[in-house]
Amino acid sequence: MRKKINNIINSGKEKIKRKKIEIGMLALINTVIGFNINADPLNLPKEYSENIAVKGYENDVFDYDFNNDGIDEKIVISYNIVDNLIGAVVSIYTNQSGKDILTYQITFDKKFNIMELQAMQKMLDKVKEYYPEYSKNIQPNETRYITIYGDNKTNDIVFDKVKFNNHSPENTNNFLFIKKSSSMLDAPNGSVIANLGFSEKPEILFDMVSDAPNAQTKWYYTEFTKRFTTNVSKKVKKDKNGKVIAENPTTVKGFITGGDDNVSKRGFYWDKMINKIEIVNDFITKAINANEQLYIITEYAPLSRDKPSKKDKFGNKNNQSIIGYTNSKKEGEIINIPDQTIFRIIGEENNMLKIETPFYGGPYFIEKVQGTYQKVENIKEEVNKFIAIDPSSQTEVLFQRIPETQKYEVITYSYVTTGKDGYGSYETPHGAFLIAFTRPYMTFTRHARPGDKTIPGRSDLAVAGSAKYAVRFSGGGYMHGIPTNFNFKGSTLDTETAKKIGTYKESHKCVRHFDDQIEFIVKWINADSKIKDRDNTIPEEPVIAVVL
Secondary structure, eight states: OHHHHHHHHHHHHHHHHHTHHHHHHHHHHOTTTTTTOOOOOOOOOSBOOTTOOOTTOEEEEEEEOTTOSSOOEEEEEEEEEETTEEEEEEEEEEEETTEEEEEEEEEESSOEETTOHHHHHHHHHHHHHTHHHHTTTOOTTOOEEEEEOOOOOOTTEEOTTOOBOTTOOSOOSEEEEESSOEEEESSTTOOEEEEEOTTOOOEEEEEEEEOSTTOOSOEEEEEEEEOOOTTSSSOOEEOTTSOEEOOSOEEEEEEEEOOTTTEEEEEOOHHHHHHHHHHHHHHHHHHHHTTOOEEEEOOOOTTOOOOOOOOOTTSOOSTTEEEEESSTTSOSOEEEEETTBEEEEEEEETTEEEEEETTTEEEEEEEOOTTSEEEOOSOSSOOOEEEEEETTTTEEEEEEEETTTTEEEEEEEEEOBOBOOBTTBOOOOOEEEEOOEEEEEEEEEEEOOTTOOEETTEEEEEEEEEEEEEEEEETTEEEEOOOEETTOOSOGGGSHHHHTTTTSOOBSSSEEOOHHHHHHHHHHHHTTOOOEETTEEOOSSOEEEEEO
């Protein structure tokens, strides 16, 4: 099989050469495009025939004995090249009662760049490697559709410069979040080999669906190493530096049923993060080259009395935001533009400012009201420091861009807890936000009770406790440590709040971290800044928080 796959790869190379004039410039433009773009399953006939074909695809057909039973399977590899991306689908026909029946169709979680054919080779090899697993308990005339997962990293990311890894998981790609206790089986509908608890995160190797009657919605084939961590409610052992010590790690592989009620597919999506970061820097470069001033929204109103509002198409509510209109007459669809959002002014109309933003696009129109926006003074060129937050996966990464190489160093990465939509709380807003300041503490409030000392001007609120450190990125949305009341004693690692980091959205808008993680982040943001405003430190070098 390896020889046949090599022939396909070499054939692909020859086709690329012939297309060189046609796609040469495209290759330079699109060398990083294509991650997380699935190759869709193909509508191939259930029974194999010699004239099998799919419009827009080239086929290579050969025989191979996957299960070493002396009977060859019929293999059809369908592939095409569009905009310098190779889409590949592997269909395996097995002999059943003298007929070749479509039994497995394998796609991949991304297409392959023409410059990275070795990555395609590696993924095609996994078709053979995983065959003993996805073929288990197969029924006659059943077709299984498999997606094999690869690496979410890109060549633009440098991973050997991580400066803080106390809470950095080893599994940095696709994983399952176990919402409640789930059984890991040795095969689809097989025997239990392990029980995974809440907050454990097995790596996804492939997923699978079936056309068989009464089949499970989806199966995930996963790998899991059982360790004691700060995300599992067990007593942990630490070394003299406070780092968690793994005890008797045990690695198992198996199938987990994929119902939305018990698991959620997540990941460290490095490719998406870098893509968003580059959108921001492209936006900044475009403004600078056009001699346009950059601005931020300034709609920060601590302890404001918010009124209920609907989410816009980006999932943002009107909490500490201004309204962006699709036209200057304030008609049509509106969006909520959160505090600290970066934007540029591209004109005026009907006494409204015409603006564009990196993520929400534009143009939108905002009211020309003094105090709701201000100039950005410290962005003179592309920004090098970024914090990427992914609420869908409860993950966060700090990147530092290297101007000389245009690559991004990973400084630290971890799980986090982001905001939950509810009464008096908000989902962490989506967007690109200029970090406003940091400070050594973060206080939080609750409804006042009889005898409480209330907050000046708010007789209904009292300070309930605090968390270590605070980084304000949008409105009342902060990055901070584990919140505790003023009477708390002991380690915050032992709190239920810490144990739930990386599980569900739970905060009121903020992004929660382990205390030592946020301490490191604050020092990295501040660097050597001497700009102070009472207890706040304002970073001299711009730092942008990107919330996916």
